[in-house]
Amino acid sequence: MERLLAPDMLPVTLAGLGVLLLLLIGVVVLLMRQSATADVSQRLETYTGGGRVQERSNEPITRQAIERIDSVVARSKQGSSIKQELARADLKLTVAEFIGLKLGAALLGVVFGFILGRASPAAQIGSAIVGAVVFSFIPNIYVNVRAAQRLKAFNNQLGDVITMMANALRGGYSFLQTLDMVAREAPEPAATEFRRVVQEVGLGRSTEEALQNLLRRVPSDDLDLLITAVSIQMEVGGNLAQILDTIGHTIRERVRIKGEISTLTAQGRISSWIITGLPIGLAMFITVVNPTYMAPLFTFGFPPEAWCCMPVTSLFMIALGYFAIQKIIDIEV
Known part of the structure; x- marks a missing residue:
């Protein structure tokens, strides 16, 4: 090990690590390209709740093996958590691809640690270990930041979306037609999320289940208030448009106050x-x-x-x- 970390062997060591990193990046890119060309049955799995359509016999064997590995990993507790975080960040990645990105980031951290701790062999080992651990969390940090930004944008749009829904209900639209109008007229990311609700209802799920899935993808307190009001109105009746007006006004005030606090802090x-x-x-x-x-x-x-x-x-x-x-x-x- 000391011979490997000696100053004269450092370029060779870094070159070998660089080759490994390039190979790993190539594998991840290949996985992402294959994921982008997934068939219709894979895309329908999100809405059918688990039952996969029978795989086509003309699919490549490597692709089928990757899908099986990803399905096994996604069923674990940690894999389910990763899948939920990727959905909240709206990243078109599978769990296996995300884990591959983490491994690539860890390998990059090892290379960075070797360069940073070249004062002594012991420092190189310690820096490589610390670098691998720290860099492996970079994909998680990116996913969390992207999910937080998306959640903030959704909360900022929710007040106007609720006002749009109230006006549509007054105009004679049904609730599902109102959701479809929001999916077509609202800005992103609200349009994408409500479009998924309409698609899930069209594929056979109830409106309550589709709205609860929306809340899992977008864990917003304001959205929870909206869904609770809609669920109560569906059970006991009432003027939903008037209720939405009140909720929309409350949400807009909260967004305004949060903006002022963000400026002051x-x-x-x-x-x-x-x-x-x-x-x-x-x-x-x-x-x-x-x-x-x-x-x-x-x-x-x-x-x-x-x-x-x-x-x-x-x-x-x-x-x-x-x-x-x-x-x-x-x-x-």
């Missing part, structure tokens, strides 16, 4: 990002430019104050400051 959010990222980024920059200057912090020996207490305590204090600021600026509406 913008400085705190930026401060938390700078305070967290600046020391870590500066330490990484100095390590890349002058590895020997930072080497004492990662030199194993006794007593372990240098390589253990200082970095660990610094990271702990940085994380503590970040979460403290986030807690201060987190104001519930």
Whole structure:
């Protein structure tokens, strides 16, 4: 291992890791291309609730094997959670493809760790392990950020969508016709989500089930209020248009107040990002430019104050400051 991590063997090691990374990226791209050309039976699986249409005999064997692996992984508890997160982010990826992206990101983290910790072989091993763990969470972070942005956009549009629904009901439309009109007239992502509701109802599901599936894809408190009102009206009756007007006004006020709070807390959010990222980024920059200057912090020996207490305590204090600021600026509406 020490021979492999020696300075004269570093280019060979990095070249080998680079080849492995390119091969893994090629496999992931191939999977994504095949997923983009999936047949109609695969697309209908979302609405039929599990029963898969019999596979065509002329499909490639590799594609059938990949589908079987993905179906097994997706049925697990972790796979179901990943599938739900991908649906909330509206990413056209299977669970197996997402796991492949995580493995590729982890391999990229190993390469980055080797480059960052080239001051000593021990530092290279530690940096490669940390880099693999940290980089493996990058796809998850991207999915969560995309889902949060999509949820925020949906909440901002929901007040106007409810007003559109109330006006359509007053004009004589049925509730399903109203949903179809929203799917055609509303902006994204509201149009896509309500279009899925209409498609699920058209494929045989009840309106209540389709709306509950919508709530699982878009976990919004405002949407939950709308679905609850619609469900109660379907059971006991009442003027749904008037109820929707009241709900729409409440949601618009909440969106306005949230916007004002976001403006007032913008400085705190930026401060938390700078305070967290600046020391870590500066330490990484100095390590890349002058590895020997930072080497004492990662030199194993006794007593372990240098390589253990200082970095660990610094990271702990940085994380503590970040979460403290986030807690201060987190104001519930």
